[in-house]
Amino acid sequence: MRFQHFSFHAMGGPCSLQLFARDEALLQRAAATATVEVHRIEAKYSRYKEDSVLSRINASAGDRAGTDVDPETAALLDYAAAAHEQSDGLFDATSGVLRRAWDFKARKLPQPGQLEALLPLVGWHKLQWRKPRLVLPHKGMELDFGGFGKEYAADRAAGVLAAMGVHHGLIELGGDIRVLGPQPDGSPWRVGIRHPRAPETPVASIELSSGAIASSGDYERYFELAGRRYSHILDPHNGWPIEGLASVSVLAEQCLVAGTATTIAMLKGHKGRDWLEQLGLPWLVVDAGGSVEGSIHSIGVEVS
Amino acid sequence: MKNTSKALAALTQAALALPGVALAAEVQSDYLFSYYKEGDISGSKSAGNASERYEILSHMFRVVAPLGDSAVGLNLTYETMSGASPWWIQPGTNGAPQVVMSGASIREERVDLQGTYSLPVAPFQTAFTLGYSTEDDYEAINAGVELELEDDENGVTWTGGLGYSSDTIKPVQLTGFDRIDEDDKSTLTLYGGAALVLNANTVVQGSLSYQKGDGYLTDPYKRIWLTSTANTAQESRPDGRQSWAASAKLRHFLTQQNAAVHVDYRYYHDDWEIDAHTLEVAWAQSLPDNLRIIPSLRWYSQSQAFFYAPYYNAPRGDGFGSSDYRLSPYGALSARVDVSKAVGALAFGGGLEYYKASKDFALKSVDVENPALIDYWSVQLRATYRF
Numbered sequence: 001m002r003f004q005h006f007s008f009h010a011m012g013g014p015c016s017l018q019l020f021a022r023d024e025a026l027l028q029r030a031a032a033t034a035t036v037e038v039h040r041i042e043a044k045y046s047r048y049k050e051d052s053v054l055s056r057i058n059a060s061a062g063d064r065a066g067t068d069v070d071p072e073t074a075a076l077l078d079y080a081a082a083a084h085e086q087s088d089g090l091f092d093a094t095s096g097v098l099r100r101a102w103d104f105k106a107r108k109l110p111q112p113g114q115l116e117a118l119l120p121l122v123g124w125h126k127l128q129w130r131k132p133r134l135v136l137p138h139k140g141m142e143l144d145f146g147g148f149g150k151e152y153a154a155d156r157a158a159g160v161l162a163a164m165g166v167h168h169g170l171i172e173l174g175g176d177i178r179v180l181g182p183q184p185d186g187s188p189w190r191v192g193i194r195h196p197r198a199p200e201t202p203v204a205s206i207e208l209s210s211g212a213i214a215s216s217g218d219y220e221r222y223f224e225l226a227g228r229r230y231s232h233i234l235d236p237h238n239g240w241p242i243e244g245l246a247s248v249s250v251l252a253e254q255c256l257v258a259g260t261a262t263t264i265a266m267l268k269g270h271k272g273r274d275w276l277e278q279l280g281l282p283w284l285v286v287d288a289g290g291s292v293e294g295s296i297h298s299i300g301v302e303v304s
Numbered sequence: 305m306k307n308t309s310k311a312l313a314a315l316t317q318a319a320l321a322l323p324g325v326a327l328a329a330e331v332q333s334d335y336l337f338s339y340y341k342e343g344d345i346s347g348s349k350s351a352g353n354a355s356e357r358y359e360i361l362s363h364m365f366r367v368v369a370p371l372g373d374s375a376v377g378l379n380l381t382y383e384t385m386s387g388a389s390p391w392w393i394q395p396g397t398n399g400a401p402q403v404v405m406s407g408a409s410i411r412e413e414r415v416d417l418q419g420t421y422s423l424p425v426a427p428f429q430t431a432f433t434l435g436y437s438t439e440d441d442y443e444a445i446n447a448g449v450e451l452e453l454e455d456d457e458n459g460v461t462w463t464g465g466l467g468y469s470s471d472t473i474k475p476v477q478l479t480g481f482d483r484i485d486e487d488d489k490s491t492l493t494l495y496g497g498a499a500l501v502l503n504a505n506t507v508v509q510g511s512l513s514y515q516k517g518d519g520y521l522t523d524p525y526k527r528i529w530l531t532s533t534a535n536t537a538q539e540s541r542p543d544g545r546q547s548w549a550a551s552a553k554l555r556h557f558l559t560q561q562n563a564a565v566h567v568d569y570r571y572y573h574d575d576w577e578i579d580a581h582t583l584e585v586a587w588a589q590s591l592p593d594n595l596r597i598i599p600s601l602r603w604y605s606q607s608q609a610f611f612y613a614p615y616y617n618a619p620r621g622d623g624f625g626s627s628d629y630r631l632s633p634y635g636a637l638s639a640r641v642d643v644s645k646a647v648g649a650l651a652f653g654g655g656l657e658y659y660k661a662s663k664d665f666a667l668k669s670v671d672v673e674n675p676a677l678i679d680y681w682s683v684q685l686r687a688t689y690r691f
Binding site for chain 1: 309311312314315316317318319320321322323324325424426427454501505507557559
């Protein structure tokens with residue numbers, strides 16, 4: 001068994017693969033194939049590349065005829081629809097346009113009337129989605145797969161690695177982790193959950209032999225103004241950042257499901273804990289006051 | 305963990321509908337069809353009418369499903385066999401042995417069900433099997449356990465296993481001779497092996513196995529010819545047989561050709577004094593569009609069992625005697641081509657094989673060839689679907 005740790009940059013952040021393979025040739029081939037798969041998904045759903053599938057969809061906004069999408073995109077749209085429904089409309093792949101009003105670098109609040117002007121462009125329910133045809137009825141509407149593209153890429157990378165015969169590995173894309181079986185000696189992978197206010201300090205350390213863990217927090221993009229924290233987690237109903245939780249981590253079989261659960265819990269704010277409790281997946285929450293709560297310790301995971 | 309909520313079920317279902325995400329819950333199903341046909345025995349080697357030899361049609365269905373860390377598999381085989389088989393061998397008018405076939409063509413069905421359960425029991429990967437097989441005149445149950453251990457530091461994978469089978473035979477055809485009504489036998493198998501990764505492109509495997517058979521090892525449908533009485537008698541074999549085998553396999557991947565060379569050798573010895581050698585060479589060529597083609601050649605040679613003879617003047621002092629071609633000295637050559645192709649979740653393939661046994665292919669020279677040696681054609685078709 002050969003082991004190697006591969007690092008690369010994708011999906012707007014640092015990514016890594018920790019892989020075991022029976023020989024060097026397979027190890028290198030598997031890492032290259034998984035990396036290419038991540039880059040493929042990034043390029044396909046990039047908001048910045050004009051020729052991406054997502055850019056072409058967004059360019060069709062306002063066209064009543066809409067546009068036909070490929071099967072992979074169709075399945076992702078179905079997924080976004082399911083997440084929208086299960087979150088009572090909080091998880092919304094059309095809410096990306098609100099970013100135009102929020103400049104986290106300049107640390108400025110939106111101009112009066114700016115959010116009100118954007119809100120008509122937000123709302124998954126305004127889309128007409130009948131496979132394979134998607135209609136974005138209003139000019140200026142935008143889809144954004146940022147809320148789940150990275151997690152989907154982690155699951156896909158796991159899929160291509162497993163198909164190549166790699167059964168011991170850990171895939172990390174910008175903090176979200178998907179595990180492909182335990183380490184070759186049977187021992188689990190040890191994964192730290194960072195503290196949202198002190199990213200270098202783990203708030204918990206868990207052991208994973210399969211499945212995924214995703215985290216979401218108000219620490220990813222935010223600014224503070226007059227003692228208040230404005231994070232990038234925006235309520236699609238009014239365009240304002242949601243307050244309540246500092247970070248949420250969830251364990252699930254698929255990274256996609258784990259990631260969606262963390263996003264929805266963050267969007268639920270103070271009601272996030274109750275929602276996670278009902279969802280039934282192991283979870284860990286750090287609230288704005290820094291207190292830690294969750295069910296992750298109850299599945300044999302140590303919380304420090 | 306709590307019961308799955310409606311929200312979790314909805315999200316999971318939508319996630320699993322995505323291509324390539326449903327990896328943890330992948331179920332593999334296979335269907336394998338094979339057709340096997342033995343060539344007729346030429347007139348000079350046969351006494352009486354030449355009859356159609358064995359023809360076997362076989363269908364196999366297999367499902368393997370993951371169950372958390374473990375996996376369960378179910379294997380169902382349905383086979384129909386028809387044709388005549390060699391009954392005994394007698395001297396022809398020129399002294400050359402001629403085979404007498406078992407007159408009427410038989411038609412038999414066999415159903416075999418095998419279940420497997422594999423799970424990791426640190427530091428091993430273990431697999432348990434349990435099987436049952438039945439046909440008109442035969443019934444068998446078998447059980448086995450296999451352990452696998454990966455030694456990553458040294459690049460070695462160790463494998464070991466134990467198998468046991470208990471069989472009952474109740475002859476139904478050709479009744480009325482001096483033959484058993486019912487008898488049974490048991491077989492114990494022990495094996496162990498290691499696979500060593502030499503470098504990125506080369507893997508070698510070595511294994512040893514031991515088998516011990518006890519009970520009724522005779523073929524109740526075969527007879528021997530005694531020239532002293534000019535009559536036949538029931539064949540008879542020892543009621544125990546121990547065998548040992550050692551095998552070595554080499555797999556070498558050629559990067560430039562995108563192909564792999566397989567070389568396998570096996571040596572076999574048993575206490576009926578049969579020594580056998582098998583050498584197989586294959587070339588596995590990967591082609592564009594997930595196409596793979598594997599031509600292979602196999603050579604086999606064995607010496608005879610100590611009590612074997614084409615026919616006998618008088619019964620042997622120890623009472624044993626068999627004219628079964630499978631206990632005779634011979635060699636065999638076979639050539640095979642196998643093709644496989646993957647299309648998304650579906651993979652299919654097929655193979656064609658021709659096999660011919662002859663005294664001329666044996667390692668050591670053989671004086672008298674058993675006239676019942678076979679040649680056969682075999683065709684296989686298979687399809688695998690993952691969902």
